[in-house]
Amino acid sequence: MDPIVSAEVINFPPQFLELMHQALPDENDFADFIAISQRPLRRAIRVNTLKISVENFLVLTAEHPWELTPVPWCQEGFWVVLNDEQIPLGSYAEHLSGLFYIQEPSSMLPVTALFAGEERPLTLMDMAAAPGSKTTQIAANMANHGLIIANEYAASRVKVLHANLSRCGVTNSVLTHFDARVFGAALPEQFDAILLDAPCSGEGVIRKDPQAFSQWSLESTHEIAQTQRELLFSAFHALKPGGRLIYSTCTLNQIENQQVVASLLAQFPDAVTIESLHDLFPGAESVVTAEGFLHIFPQRFDSEGFFVASLRKTASVTPLPLPSYKIGKLPFQPVSRLIAQQVTQLAESVGITWDDRLNLWQRDNELWLFPKLVEPLMNKVKFSRLGFRLADIHNKGYRWHHEAIIALAKPTPSTLALSAEEAAEWYRGRDIYPNSPLPKGECLLSYQQQVLGLAKVVNQRIKNSLPRELARNGPLFK
Template sequence: MVQLNQKFINSIAKDLPAHLSLDDFIHYCGLPLRPAIRVNTLKTDATKLMALLEPKGWQFEPIPWCRDGFWVQYPQECQPGNLSAHLQGLFYIQEASSMLPPTALFKDNEPNTVLDVASAPGSKTTQMAALMANRGLLVANEYSSSRVKVLHANLLRMGVYNCALTHFDGRVFGEYLYETFDAVLLDAPCGGEGTVRKDADALKHWDETEIDAIADTQKALISSAFLALKPGGVLVYSTCTLNRRENQEVCLHLKQKYGDAVEFESLENLFDSAHKALTSEGFLHIWPQIYDSEGFFVARLRKTASVPREHPEPRLQKQFPFQKASNKDALRLQQAFADLGLNWPAEGQLMARDDEFWWFPDGFEALQGKMRFQRIGIKLADDAKHGLKIRHEAVIAFGTPNKALELDEEQACQYLMGRDIALDVPAKSSGEKLVWCQGAPLGVVKHLGNRLKNGLPRDLVRDKVQS
């Protein structure tokens, strides 16, 4: 049962718009949150996913602000996170309101360089990668080291390869990558007042004295994000909290600091019923009862002019551990890819480090040496003792149905649980093969004649998988 702190209720009543009822707000806070998913268009589309899941009892209701988002209903025994389709990255389990910030950022906007200041666990990052169709450069930052691992795992599962990961306090970007990005998303750390439908205890110990400290951090982050934005670029600021101090007042602080260089752009026409959540500034302040969702806040700001940086330009890093791969290595890798039925895209650059080969996203060279990156693009292969060893993440990102062995759903479940697959009709052993299911790559097996030896990395093996 939801725990609403009375002090929170008294405080939030002051921010609640006159046309909304406090009783409705309290009522909706106590309702279960409608489950929602986003189709991963890097691997499939809504029509194909529906054709896969509707025969299993799934029902889909479109989310108005995300063309690939759906509220869903499914049989009680189903655990969506254990579905083979989810583990293959065909969809992302994502709350509906959380899909709004990327939609607002990409409205009438096709940015080539994007910064996601606070990325983990990766719902919005992977949504933006899909909106970019894996083209251009997406820098995803996460301050928490443990959450960086979760972010990275989700990027690989969803087949994202245009991303570079960083692990910094978001306040450094304004100086290190000053006026670098076409678009910036700051989904700021916040008090989480809008998440009570997902976490019944989220507001149990709510304390108003903590809000000012959180808001101070948010103001520092939005200033840094604005400095990292190119003149003419777009910044979306969002939170999953409800009070004005963490929302409208943070944006007004930026406007006060940089004056006419900050322009608020109205989100009234973002989707058909956006006016229901519109503030006087043109922001969306989403209360749970408006769309039967989590509480959320979204603001879109444009940088109309350059603003001075606040500190001297940092020194460039002297050494960068990667270099462009030789033509000889590129041909070797291309042949190894072709043998498995993989194909890397025209956009990007093949790089080498020691005995490793990596695919860097287009445009990364402009950032080289400006700051330290945890991971850039995607690792393709290791030059091992017995030849090139193609990495699982490369298979997931660049696999094609060419030369692949098609598995049924039951076999796919066995594969994802780390088991070998017996063949009904033995055939001549044919070595390493790409396996395919539900329109997407699963990984690699070794064809041994009477069975397929599982090649799934041990850290990805699941105890339970549902078809």
């Protein structure tokens, strides 16, 4: 067992135990649930195929002091046993450069369900996106094609969401910061697919967070379920006819799971059907409900608890009243063809390239790249962040932004490949003093064939340009 946290004795509320006893009538099964809930959770990662294939990742990390076990429902997912605890998973070079995401395997299931079969959505919404595990997984499944609107209600989590999307090289997303109950009215029948990983009571994460029950009550569970119903109805209105809607939670009770879905079916009996997930992966039949949902208790796969429902919208429904808010004037404007040509050529000279899925926009002296598919939506909803910042214009040319470099730049013949020690110094925010001669001016830096940033060489010193908020303290990779 490779724990995430030290085990704590958990005192379950009596009313919660009553709910679980109803769901798990077999006494041995119920005892297994109580026992495993006291055990620490296993670590796991998901390889980010936007930056590296699973095969190449396994070759790259073959000498790492860890043991990887495949996750049966996600071909990019692995449980991890660390044989050396000195370096945390988040301090490995491959994590810092976005080659993998630390993610609990059960939380990989909703996106696996979203793309099951031949589903290839072009426009997609992640209604409760932070910190970004599922949004980055969605982007990898879409290979950065199409458009993802990643919404997060909590203002404090939007910055974390953006940082994770940037680190993982996601270029087809835009961010919104709303109570997601607005989208059904604001963007009716707009999306090919929607993921609603709903805010919940968090009963399934008890092994990672022993304090998950500190505020639990049956009354609050019913209040949360009412919010979930409103969010689910909003998602359903925003979904195109024929589209797939995944509703998921990391909680265990039926009040927030089966009963929430049942309320949608009762409201729109002729416009929604359930798609059974019984064959989503080998072993799914052991956790599928009579309705076709996945209801995973932690003792089933030695994981977090999770619930996943796949719903298909079969017909249009009466639209909701349009929202009364005003969007305001967009502070961006498209750049001219001449400037676009010039910027593209200069960007290519430092290794930054993009294709026609992205368009150049300007705000004052800032240049941004927006996914082309978001443009029809710009006058319908206010965005917290549209695409990402490419460069600032100044009197000597362009100053390229770090987020654009790590998302778009590829190593070139003139890229300076760093050693492990030098790359660690870069991530600590320190200047680097190589022993070998250095080129003059700006140059891309790489480690493990992944671009780390664009730096200026001053004499025999590589001046560190890593944004201060990304600098790391503590032990790093060796």
